[in-house]
Amino acid sequence: MALGARLEVRQGQGLVITPQLQQAIKLLQLSSVELEVFVEGELERNPLLVREDPEPEGDVAVPDSRSDDVLAADCIPDSGAEPDLDISREAEASPGERATGDLASGEDAGGAVDWSRAGSGGQGFESDEDFSQRLAEVKTLREHLLDQLGVSGLSGAAHAAAVVLVDSVDEGGYLRCDMAETAARLGCDEPFLEEVLGVLQGFEPTGIFARDVRECLALQLREMDRCDPAMEALLDNLDLLARRDLAALKRACQVDDEDLREMIAEIRALTPRPGAAFGGEPAAPVTPDVVVREGPGGMWNVELNSDTLPRLLVDRRYFARVSAGARTDAEKVFVSECYSQANWLLRCLDQRARTILKVASEIVRQQDGFLAFGVTHLRPLNLRTIAEAIGMHESTVSRVTSNKYIATTRGVFELKFFFTAAIPSTGGGEAHSAESVRHRIRQLIETEHPGADIHSDDRIVEILRGSGVDIARRTVAKYRESMRIPSSTERRRLMAAAG
Template sequence: MALSPRLEIRQGQSLVITPQLQQAIKLLQLSNLELDAFVDGELERNPLLSREDAEADTADRGSDDAPEVEPGFTPDDQPGGAAEADMDVRHDDIYVDASPGDRATGDAGEATAPGADAGAMTDWSKASKGGSFETDGEDFAAGLSRDKTLHEHLRDQLAMLGLTGPDFTIASVLIDAVDEGGYLRADLLEVAERLGCDPQRACIVLGRLQGFDPTGVFARDVRECLALQLRERDRLDPAMQALLDNLDLLARRDLSGLRRVCGVDEEDVREMIAEVRALTPRPGAAFGSEPVQGVTPDVFVREDGLGLWKVELNADTLPKLLVDRRYHARVSGAARSDAEKTFVSDCFAQANWLVKSLDQRARTILKVSSEIVRQQDAFLALGVEHLRPLNLKTVADAIGMHESTVSRVTSNKYMATQRGVFELKFFFTSSIAATDGGEAYSAEAIRHRIRVMIDSELDNRDGVLSDDRIVEILKETGVDIARRTVAKYREAMRIPSSVERRRLAQAAF
């Protein structure tokens, strides 16, 4: 066969992941905080994007300077109908048929056009961060009402200690290495080597710092923390020191082992354990720290008067973006070079695409959440014992999407129900077969039943239940489960074994 160059035409199909499509897929798995940060970055990069100002929208809706926008998605829209027509339903390309176009979607409202007269809108009373005399007084009062942090408390004591020169430097470095619980999280030898000082000198400085309030601060482990507190109470005798050296026996409630290593009788051991329990294992926890951020739900589920469940998106977590068409028309008409025209065109296309991607993201979350509520309506009405086994494929097949899309939607998203706030992934649990071949049980429901049985052990005539006994009780109620599965669930819930629970019950009496 002769070899010669020739031309061939082939036809095929392939999925091309464009940067816009990658962005749309990324938006699906972002939490509301991550999404807000992403939108802030896009607002800085794209001059054609702006946030909707609800107050300005109400006051100036009829103004001629308002940007020309089209109404977009609102949380009251329900999945289905024409709104779902432009959503692809297979694999990851749920936005494959959408592209940057001329239509800008977004909630109707007003955005201040860049280049407008900013002087007319300037509030000179707030131009300086220093504020007026009144605002200075408010800031001073707010500073006084703030809780003092542990590091501030330690530095105040350091100032009164009177250390100078290298000792003051060593103490400052050690204070910086204290965590929120009051423990020293730095190796003393490494600190001495880094500062070029004698390790013995660093040890002496640490000994002086360990006398600071609260007692137990600057400890390097739990044993040392408890020892510092007991030494202050003049209770660190040899027997108590032996108990601190064998905290593993105390954790296992091994009273006989503690009696042996401490050389005391059972009554003395119980008194020593009571003294240790009265101590503070985290002395720095009483001081102010960064406030814990609460979970903001993305979806609300409410029951209407007809016994049905209504699913709504949380409007506060949805970024409200507008595309300023009037400003686009102004700057595009003023563009002269090809680079300027390309920049304006790209910004307009990216703005349109981002607004539409956010619209599709909201609709996808609502669609997936509605199907989860439909599948788990028994849990919402009756409780965790009625949670059904559910996997991603079941939800994906029901709503016509791919499993990977559902997985991204359920990541870092939360649903507020009458039974609490749950991550969407909470509703996806594995199944445990029934002994009679009937409907399978949810693994989460079985974990709940195991916890209920263990919590009610004191009221049970059988006393402390072993894993084998729990298996027998579950099989009597129709649950086909293995002993190792019960042990795995118990350990995941941080419930001690039956031996440790029996020792704990004996110690309580």
Template structure:
């Protein structure tokens, strides 16, 4: 029998309000995106205004911490205003107090509240949360040139140090795909030899699209000709005298190249078939100047000083006098509700920005503590690090750390890096007491296979696992196979056939 009836059920669930969604989303906005969002809120909310420092060019001191090996993180709040709240580790209540929409739930219900902006779509990512972890909607845009190169660098079999060099070089690539910058300066910044930087760049020249990361037009064209097996002394001479080609001095070109008119015509046709701007085929927004969110400098007492960049911190105030005037003039319940809403919204935003700054500082300080050796001695000492290690150390969730490190940059004595630069994969050791960089393990696998011909013994994936286990590296066979394929190394059966074929 089909009928209707009323039932009472008790259960637990997590309701993420639009305000709480925005509190989480504020973490992953870059400083430029955040400034745009704050400006839009100021235009929408009459109670908000920027806190301009008095005295014209008065300096604003940002929160800072001193990072040493044995010290706790101690915050300094000079010049930032009222910042006495501690960092709340609970992800379900990101910023402590109830959101403004929750305070008046009994009065407003679940409908859209007057005066509240749509916080669920702020920033580039936009959209609401679609999974249980509060993650954003999938990004279906095409990868940018830099993302494309970074993905190839991750699977190129670099050691941890070489991978850091590769990422630094990729950051120096312009929209056309050319490498702009001095390699000697890169070597000095990262504390390594110029030979190492050039060796990494040589590997990067094998990335797609062909000709990428060249330092000049002739080098870009040369890389493409080498791939087509069309680079010879005559073509080399042509590339070294492109100025004659620009002037249409065909007689001079025939002389320097040592070819006749017909061959020169064919060579010029081959050049026209090449791509002088290999990076132009990728989309993405124009490159913008990177403004660091965090500054790191040596502490005279030892360790490092970590402080937020005051220039990137939006400073907002709630105009309480104007609020009192408007509240006193409100007559109807709708007007009173509107005034209460914009006041709660303004207070919530100010608090959210304050907590965002503290969270960035706390995460950045822990990363600096973990990568102290890199800052002191160079890229060779970049240690394996993942989100979980940082999250456990500061009592936050991995997803929170991931959002904080997105689109955030840190200025160090070795240059400006994205916070995600300091995270490198790690593989557990057999004793469980230490870890090995995944890049270093890939390098070891490649080295083993490179010595097969000399030793006369083709190693199967299972045998490689045994050798790595003997060396104290706990790794699965499928992981070895994945690394081998990423290195573009054939299977043991194929390598054995190749060896027999001479």
């Protein structure tokens, strides 16, 4: 068979993500702090971008079509209709650019601007070097605790409450919140929150989530099975140990000199700051991107936090001046690219803000029960539900909810806080919250008494399915173990011993 070269023309469809589209995706998932750093870099790189000067108090700025500057909203030509709030579908682009398509689906969005040369804003995806550097980073205490929370079996209201407690841990590993106040803010009982805390105090490193030094040391001693009455007495008198009043300690603990020396040595071998071994700076105060306020008639008003929105202008007067003075082709191309990039950036920032507001508004609508009544009224919710309700792609919603925070009457939460697991219904009806199912399992076991049948996990599955909850046996076992409830065999043995 003869071999030869030939030319063929083929037509097909493929996934194309232009540098501009990559830039828009990256902006969407940046936190407010990261966005501020990015904007500072663009201000240094692009001479046509300037910050908007704040207006004097009592003075209201009225946009003038003859202004030499242009705001973000002015970069989108007026089509007579409200711009699409989904950043994945841009409105008409400025001259020399075309930006249409869904960020999530990756439809082509052509453009003459080469964002690969745009400094910090040029790379929409991680390079190999960035990925390797991220792998080498030391995990923070919060990340370590959230990893353990993900496999703890807590779900629904318990998981939501656990996230709040994780966010209240300082760099030393101590819980810095008032339990009664936190329970009131979340709309749950304090015993329920204490139960969640009991699970969290079983996380590594041992001693984490303690509320004071005594509790921190006690948690470590209990794991070593060394928290006997004498050691409890020593923990109750740590002030005497600090003053080295050994005679008073011996009387308090009712031990001799040798035992006391051994007990003190054990105390000194413990870790008073279990969280100090982890990397990362102390957590900075969170600035919410969205604010929710209660309105008349039980409605909720959702607004963007203007403090987190960069206010940028394109200096058209300076653009006209440098354009007129450009002599070489390279100078003209540079000025034209700076102008196009500035317009594109302002459009992206405007659409980013609108998209965040749209997603947050739908989350508030779906979880209004939490805002009104507390954490036990969190509804089962996932990204797909929000995406279908507002006509966006699921991955777009995921980017919006990452590292974005919302201030509510019950505190400041990450948008991902409102997504909870669900247990399907056997009758095809509305799904059950995982936390409500855990509560029903707990109730079934608490109503057991000597002389009656002890519910095995299989029996609990039958009872729950009879009431419309489609649940597997392994899920029942996982929930039971997460609540630290013994198996049916162990419960039967404990009841026999108690009787």
